[in-house]
């Protein structure tokens with residue numbers, strides 16, 4: 189299949205690296221020299237075979253002009269042939285001549301140099317092998333192996349003996365056949381089988397053979413019986429290809445005519461040749477010259493935060509402590525309680541986690557699961573513990589689970605999850621180390637796969653810590669070039685620490701001061717701007733003919749997308765809203781609509797949303813939002829109804845708080861202990877990052893001026909941009925009022941293009957802002973424009 193050609197308008201990069209590669213002209217000169225030199229070697233070698241004895245006596249006088257030699261290339265021929273054949277590798281030296289001729293052809297036609305290197309490598313090996321092999325016969329003819337072949341053969345025979353040398357040469361031959369000619373036992377067998385098949389086919393009657401369609405057509409002109417007796421030979425002539433630049437899939441024409449009867453009707457057979465792959469030359473060349481595009485280059489000395497910045501909470505005490513007494517006591521209570529209700533247990537097993545212990549029981553046959561489930565409160569009463577959860581049955585296992593909180597829970601430190609191999613080796617786009625599971629395994633998920641996360645929990649149950657844990661995970665795994673955060677914090681205090689990494693990791697609207705958004709009206713603008721970014725990204729993906737951001741960035745890194753056409757490396761954007769309820773209460777539909785739109789569409793283009801709320805009621809987490817957030821985290825909530833709103837099932841109301849949480853990605857519920865990261869730790873991390881070299885500014889989101897600022901523009905004529913007139917013409921000709929068009933055509937930044945659009949609106953060239961659609965152009969043609977502007 190033909191690969192996509194590099195964009196037509198691709199230009200040479202601005203700086204050209206001094207290159208050692210030959211210019212096309214020099215390649216032709218070198219190619220012809222090598223070709224002719226190789227040819228001279230061939231002629232000299234062949235001539236040497238016949239005249240070597242005659243010329244041998246004059247070898248010492250080759251410097252003398254009067255000396256006569258028989259070699260076709262005279263003294264040069266005699267000398268060089270003697271050097272290579274007699275003193276060198278014997279007749280195997282012909283390989284050198286062939287290799288030189290081949291090199292000439294390769295340079296002349298500028299063919300793939302890697303293949304040439306391969307030729308030389310294997311050619312030299314074959315030459316040495318042949319020379320050693322012919323060394324066996326050097327006694328009878330000293331030209332066969334040459335002096336080197338003879339000596340090497342002699343040397344090998346001294347150490348390995350005659351048989352050993354033969355075995356070694358055979359082994360090397362096998363290596364050559366397998367490594368170079370790719371001969372495999374299967375292929376050898378297939379060749380044998382084919383030959384056998386052909387022989388047996390020959391014995392079969394010709395009419396039994398399925399004749400190719402073309403032969404059938406030809407046969408219809410002849411007497412079939414005649415043909416049966418004397419199958420006429422056909423000559424297949426390949427017509428010279430007239431136009432080498434014809435499309436690759438063009439059919440190859442073959443003329444078939446009978447040799448017996450030259451007057452017989454000629455028939456043209458067309459067979460479609462396989463489409464050749466069009467090498468994406470420019471991108472391959474760019475990658476060869478400059479290497480793959482590296483998005484991290486601008487901050488190439490950026491250092492990821494070190495583990496030392498995180499506190500080691502388990503340093504003295506370490507890990508989970510198993511309290512045998514507590515386990516035994518709980519087990520007995522569970523067994524006794526169930527026995528009171530006439531439920532016998534066949535087996536019981538305990539898994540101790542950081543905060544809860546899971547008791548898995550297998551009841552005796554005939555016990556109804558619903559009966560155990562209904563005893564939840566009774567078991568909780570008898571264990572005198574909060575937060576007991578019964579999972580009946582545990583999905584994927586034939587057991588019933590009873591989760592009982594530990595008396596002394598163990599804190600899961602952020603350090604332990606970040607240091608775990610699971611996180612360190614995670615091959616994910618946006619890895620998040622959320623915490624540890626009940627079996628004490630580190631739990632890491634990919635935000636890019638989720639693709640959006642809804643987080644809820646009553647106040648003080650660990651939401652903010654959870655958000656910090658997620659952000660910390662991303663800071664520990666992603667370079668500032670790869671991910672950008674938009675932080676919305678109506679509470680104004682939770683995420684302020686991240687201000688320090690504004691120019692590394694944050695994204696914001698142009699011309700705004702704070703990157704962390706605390707004002708609800710700004711949230712609306714940011715969300716709408718993010719929608720514009722989303723549309724732009726989809727447009728870029730469409731142009732690049734890829735389906736998602738991963739493929740797009742891979743293509744961009746391989747330099748197959750031209751930055752001059754607006755293509756750029758796309759970082760992931762993670763929008764974090766700390767208190768969604770507050771937002772929806774004040775802005776309502778205005779935020780719900782863009783959030784729903786982003787949630788529905790943004791997954792492919794690398795925009796992911798994390799939304800946290802204290803109040804998981806249905807007017808906050810509306811149906812449309814819920815439908816688009818399949819991944820959910822629930823910390824402890826106060827009522828069963830809230831639990832249902834977040835998880836679609838109860839359970840979150842039975843959690844014990846302090847980071848105890850339930851996680852779902854649409855199917856099963858998983859109980860996790862969230863990793864704990866304290867404010868001073870976050871502060872240290874952000875300080876560590878913030879003190880390093882940063883980008884000049886935060887990542888700029890597309891400008892969105894909001895509806896109210898779109899009207900009543902009053903821009904002085906003198907304040908118009910220098911490119912105002914040119915921009916107006918571009919817009920009128922294209923009849924499309926979009927800033928991105930100006931960006932592309934006039935190579936402007938987004939801000940300047942946006943400003944020009946505002947000026948065009950004020951001048952009456954384009955209509956008002958219409959959301960993500962292009963503005964209406966109010967002037968029909970250039971004449972109209974001139975008239976308008978002259979006024």
Ligand SMILES: Nc1ncnc2c1ncn2[C@@H]1O[C@H](COP(=O)(O)OP(=O)(O)OP(=O)(O)O)[C@@H](O)[C@H]1O
Pocket residue numbers: 599600645646647648649650651652653654802846847848861862863864865
């Ligand atoms: N994973 C955890 N491990 C241990 N303790 C935790 C964990 N998460 C939270 N806590 C404890 O709970 C307290 C409150 O957590 P956090 O501030 O995250 O609550 P919140 O849900 O954000 O509350 P609010 O909504 O009022 O901001 C923390 O100060 C901490 O002591």
